Amino acid sequence: MNVHHSTNSLETPESRGAQSGVKPVENVIDCDIQELYYGTFKAVRDTRIPIEKNAITAFIGPSGCGKSTVLRCLNRMNDLVRGFRFQGHVLFLGQDIYAPAVDPVEVRRHIGMVFQQPNPFAMSIYKNVAYGLKLNGYKGNRDELVEQALRRAALWDEVKDKLHKSGLSLSGGQQQRLCIARAIATEPAVLLMDEPCSALDPIATRKIEELMLQLKERYSIAIVTHNLQQAGRVADKTGFLYVDTSQGGRTGYLVEFGETERIFKDPQEAHTKEYIRGEFS
Amino acid sequence: MTLVALVPLFSVIFMLVWRGSKQLSLGVFTELPPTAFEEGGGFGNAIVGTLAIVGIAALISVPFGILGAIYLSEADSENRLARSARFAAKVLSGFPSILAGVFAYGAMVIGARVWGWGGFSAIAGGVALSILMLPMILLTAENALHMVPRRMKEASYGMGATSTQTMLNVTLPTALPGILTGIMLAVARAAGETAPLLFTALFSNYWLMSNGKIDLLQPTASLAVLIYNFSSMPFENQIEMSWAAALVLVLLVLFMNLIGQAVSRRSIRA
Structure with missing residues (x-):
């Protein structure tokens, strides 16, 4: 399979319509979570978030509000958790990734993920980036794609002379950019980032933020962050999630979603107002 | 206290080198x-025999041990079969070797x-030793697999x-590296x-x-049994031989451990 054209197999009427300029705004992912359980624990309810093409969508909210859970729904990472159950649908380019015929492994090849803790493999920098190519059985020039991915992750200049050193020998910020390079080497359509800067210092954080703004030219990005300023700096759209404790449990749900500027300057819901004011005052 | 603990170790090593190196x-x-x-x-013949018997034992116990460890590490905590297999391995690791x-x-x-x-053969000896090696390899390998950070596996998924x-x-x-360490410990014990x-x-x-070909189906010499046999003999030369054999056995195990460490260190760098 040629990784450059890997999204073709999931092409849909919607994306074809977009090519002829019918739809002005295109959503790569339409996520509608009605109810989400871990065993008997209801973790999330009533959350609809679209991930717009070539834009950055941020999920914010207090801890425990299920924002990471929602993100992990989008590439079926939650399937790895015991007792995970889900009602609703997640449309990726119009196709439901939770349809019975869909293989979660295939989904994750199109929707890449960057985690909270930098998690490079205990192998060389080169092999880390080439990992996805190896999984896809890519036969072409891997060196070229590895270099391209490292350049796009703004890491090439720092590592070009030590590609065969262990990925674990890099600093935290470099490791996280290595993980981004690894995720984009196979050209996913969407990049999910789960608090990618929470383990990094401010300088490394700024680098990752600048990188995200470059990456959105090519990829669609969804990011979970507990850092409101970060959402304000990078996100085009923002969704605010909150915890509902009224039924005894701790169930997260989407309170408000919209343009980042609007959410920050003119929040409509009381919870959003409180949260945003609380963070800034 | 550390010194007290070191006394037996060094006195054994001293005696081995002193008595063993003469021959x-x-x-x-x-x-x-x-x-x-x-x-x-x-x-x-006893050096060759020990290597052959331990080699056969490793051929049996390493694949089963690693495959079993993979099963145990991937099975979830409520899996009955995995729990009883782990329990059996723990019991087996305390199993008297003579049994x-x-x-x-x-x-x-x-x-x-x-x-x-x-009949008596190198293969029968290998089977006996593999029973002792299997639980050690299985449990250390399972532990090593568990130590791999979850986030690394998540990255792959x-x-x-x-x-x-x-x-x-x-x-x-x-x-x-952890799995190799377990194998080396098991080999050292088995030898x-x-x-x-x-x-x-x-x-x-x-x-x-036999007839100029290697024959694993006949009674086979080993360093450990040679030491056992010769040390109780009344003949000076045979007793001296058993000292030398003891030294060679210790060096052999040490050598295998060093190889194992070198291999695992290289595999980390790659």
Whole structure:
């Protein structure tokens, strides 16, 4: 399979319509979570978030509000958790990734993920980036794609002379950019980032933020962050999630979603107002 | 306290080097064991025999041990089969070695006669030692696989790897140093075992060959049994031989450990 054209197999009427300029705004992912359980624990309810093409969508909210859970729904990472159950649908380019015929492994090849803790493999920098190519059985020039991915992750200049050193020998910020390079080497359509800067210092954080703004030219990005300023700096759209404790449990749900500027300057819901004011005052 | 603990260790090593090195020569590696009043001689056949028996034991226990460890590490905590297998391995790791010998004697020396072969052999000895090695390899390998950080496996799944690909490309290579350490410990323990070999591999004064070919189905010499046999003999030369054999056995195990460490260190760098 040629990784450059890997999204073709999931092409849909919607994306074809977009090519002829019918739809002005295109959503790569339409996520509608009605109810989400871990065993008997209801973790999330009533959350609809679209991930717009070539834009950055941020999920914010207090801890425990299920924002990471929602993100992990989008590439079926939650399937790895015991007792995970889900009602609703997640449309990726119009196709439901939770349809019975869909293989979660295939989904994750199109929707890449960057985690909270930098998690490079205990192998060389080169092999880390080439990992996805190896999984896809890519036969072409891997060196070229590895270099391209490292350049796009703004890491090439720092590592070009030590590609065969262990990925674990890099600093935290470099490791996280290595993980981004690894995720984009196979050209996913969407990049999910789960608090990618929470383990990094401010300088490394700024680098990752600048990188995200470059990456959105090519990829669609969804990011979970507990850092409101970060959402304000990078996100085009923002969704605010909150915890509902009224039924005894701790169930997260989407309170408000919209343009980042609007959410920050003119929040409509009381919870959003409180949260945003609380963070800034 | 540390010093007190070191006294037995160093006195053993001192005695081994002092008594063992006197007889050490090229001859001990190439010649056959001396008979009662013979001078000189060696135990080349016992070195070969120990390597063959431990090699057979490793061939059996390493694949089963690693595959079992993969199963145990991937099975979830409520899996009955995995829990009983882990319990069985723990019991087996405290199993008296002589009983492993009795089992192999029953199965391989006597039992295999049903199919027309059997008898004392290197293979029977290998089976006996593999029973001792299996739980050590299984439990250390499972532990090593558990130590691989969850986030590393998640990264692999997140890239669209199947669980098999994740195991082969990420989890196993990352756990390899720990697994190799377990194998080395098991090999070192097995190489020094005497009791299970007494009634499985027995002993032989000749090379591990018949009609010019290697024959694993005949009684086989081993360093441990040679030490056991010769140390209780009244003949000075044979007692000296058993000292030399003890030193060689210790060096052999040490050498294998060093190789194992070098291999695992290289695999980390790659």
